[in-house]
Amino acid sequence: MKIAVIGTGYVGLVTGTCFADSGNKVTCVDIDQRKIDMLLRGEVPIFEPGLADLVRRNVQAKRLAFTTDLPSAIRGSDMIYLAVGTPQGSDGAADLSALWKVAEGIAPHLAPHTIVVVKSTVPVGTNAKLWSLLKSLTGREVDVASNPEFLKEGAAIEDFTKPDRVVVGVRRPEVSQRLHELYAPFLRTDRPFLSMSPESSELTKYVANALLATKISFINQMANICEKFDADINDVRRGIGHDTRIGFAFLFPGVGYGGSCFPKDVRAMISTFEQVGLDPRILEAVDWVNEQQKLVLQQKIEQHFNHQLRGLTVAVWGLAFKPKTDDIREAPALVLIDRLLELGATVQVHDPEAMENVAKNYQGRIHLAPQPLDALDGADALAICTEWAEFRNPDFQEMLARMKGNVIFDGRNLYDPQRVSQAGFVYHSIGRQTITPTTV
Numbered sequence: 001m002k003i004a005v006i007g008t009g010y011v012g013l014v015t016g017t018c019f020a021d022s023g024n025k026v027t028c029v030d031i032d033q034r035k036i037d038m039l040l041r042g043e044v045p046i047f048e049p050g051l052a053d054l055v056r057r058n059v060q061a062k063r064l065a066f067t068t069d070l071p072s073a074i075r076g077s078d079m080i081y082l083a084v085g086t087p088q089g090s091d092g093a094a095d096l097s098a099l100w101k102v103a104e105g106i107a108p109h110l111a112p113h114t115i116v117v118v119k120s121t122v123p124v125g126t127n128a129k130l131w132s133l134l135k136s137l138t139g140r141e142v143d144v145a146s147n148p149e150f151l152k153e154g155a156a157i158e159d160f161t162k163p164d165r166v167v168v169g170v171r172r173p174e175v176s177q178r179l180h181e182l183y184a185p186f187l188r189t190d191r192p193f194l195s196m197s198p199e200s201s202e203l204t205k206y207v208a209n210a211l212l213a214t215k216i217s218f219i220n221q222m223a224n225i226c227e228k229f230d231a232d233i234n235d236v237r238r239g240i241g242h243d244t245r246i247g248f249a250f251l252f253p254g255v256g257y258g259g260s261c262f263p264k265d266v267r268a269m270i271s272t273f274e275q276v277g278l279d280p281r282i283l284e285a286v287d288w289v290n291e292q293q294k295l296v297l298q299q300k301i302e303q304h305f306n307h308q309l310r311g312l313t314v315a316v317w318g319l320a321f322k323p324k325t326d327d328i329r330e331a332p333a334l335v336l337i338d339r340l341l342e343l344g345a346t347v348q349v350h351d352p353e354a355m356e357n358v359a360k361n362y363q364g365r366i367h368l369a370p371q372p373l374d375a376l377d378g379a380d381a382l383a384i385c386t387e388w389a390e391f392r393n394p395d396f397q398e399m400l401a402r403m404k405g406n407v408i409f410d411g412r413n414l415y416d417p418q419r420v421s422q423a424g425f426v427y428h429s430i431g432r433q434t435i436t437p438t439t440v
Contacts, residue, residue, distance in 0.1 A: 001025070001078040001182060006102050008035055008066065010046055010156070010260070010327075011119055011149050012083030017054050018160040020064035022185040027065045027073040039066040047326040047353045050157045070102075071109045079182070080106060081147075083119040088264045093271035094123050103130055107137035115143045115175055121205055121265060122146075123272050127169060127198035145170045145179060146198045148205035153259065154324025165192045169201025206272075209265040210283060215250040216257045217289040223253035223431025224296070233431025234413065253430045255385060255411035256293035258321030258330035263290070294335040297383055297411045300428045301336075302343070304381070304407060310344030313404065315379040317372055318386025318412075319351035319358045326353040332411065333385035334361070341365060350375040352388055373402060380405035387412040396423035406437075 001024045005016035008030040020026040038045050044052040058064035067073055074080050089095040127146045134142040146169035151159045166183045170176045176195040223233040233253050241248035266287050273280035321331040340347050348367040355368050369375035392414050407426040417435040420427040427435045
């Protein structure tokens with residue numbers, strides 16, 4: 001098939017590249033000339049394992065192209081995927097202005113057989129509004145489908161090529177059939193292809209993210225009460241996770257979720273509830289708990305140092321909101337860094353991929369360390385915000401030798417408390433009692 005993908009952000013670039021890799025001819029379009037120039041040089045503007053090699057291979061095979069010329073890209077296309085950003089607006093609702101602008105841009109060039117597919121995360125009812133808008137602009141009915149994405153940053157290629165399920169929202173069975181043909185190479189292990197109404201598909205995306213966010217906020221709040229009673233959240237997690245009705249997924253305590261999806265989508269869902277007069281009590285609690293959880297690590301640090309951080313040096317390991325990405329949107333680490341700087345601390349950071357993005361935010365106000373251990377030089381404390389694999393088995397003796405202090409604040413429960421204390425550290429974690437060297 002000939003496919004145009006509008007938007008070369010995270011979702012658009014992964015979608016277009018994976019479709020090209022399965023034999024389709026794909027043109028990705030963006031209004032950002034700088035980004036297109038990067039892609040034409042074989043440079044990928046985001047970090048996602050495996051994506052750069054996949055882009056270069058398909059460009060070389062002439063199955064994947066990049067342009068800012070919208071009309072030429074969509075002319076004659078069998079499908080046009082809309083993957084533009086839908087950021088959170090000032091009222092918490094999704095900002096769809098980019099989607100409407102693209103709709104106006106494609107309308108004059110739509111062929112009668114072309115299917116428009118909404119890949120962006122959009123509130124329920126958006127598909128119907130887009131269908132009406134394109135009908136008014138073209139004077140005829142245009143097939144508009146919904147195809148929500150379920151990609152995890154850091155595992156997006158695997159998620160796209162080996163999906164748990166593919167969800168499409170359509171008005172005609174013929175459209176469902178054409179989408180099934182497009183996805184057939186990725187469904188060879190009998191993964192389900194779920195065809196439903198556009199409204200159901202739009203809600204499926206939001207409900208999935210809202211439920212996953214709820215699990216994270218739930219286990220974080222349970223971790224906080226474990227600390228009050230000297231219980232261990234890891235023991236509790238195991239105690240409930242073996243119940244097949246509950247399971248283990250997304251039940252790892254930490255310093256809150258971030259990224260481009262969960263915070264935005266939970267708040268957009270809250271807005272949708274309010275628009276129709278329903279009370280989003282659970283979702284509001286999920287969002288509130290998460291914002292409070294982002295403060296937990298800084299509260300532990302302040303209490304440990306008796307609220308006197310001026311002149312101290314704190315090392316921070318992990319800046320991205322999760323491992324295997326350079327995405328710092330809504331990252332808990334940034335909340336911590338802001339507070340440390342406000343209190344007069346010197347901050348030394350390391351992240352395998354996100355330091356360039358963070359450097360733009362802080363303009364020299366933090367020290368960027370090329371290696372994890374370098375961030376520890378002269379530090380009074382270490383705070384861990386992201387569970388990168390390279391942080392999981394460090395040399396504790398070298399850490400202690402490099403640091404001025406001997407305290408670790410582990411926001412991701414990476415270490416066995418007894419092992420850390422035996423190495424000479426005071427160890428604070430999430431949902432577990434504080435361990436000191438004297439309690440070994």
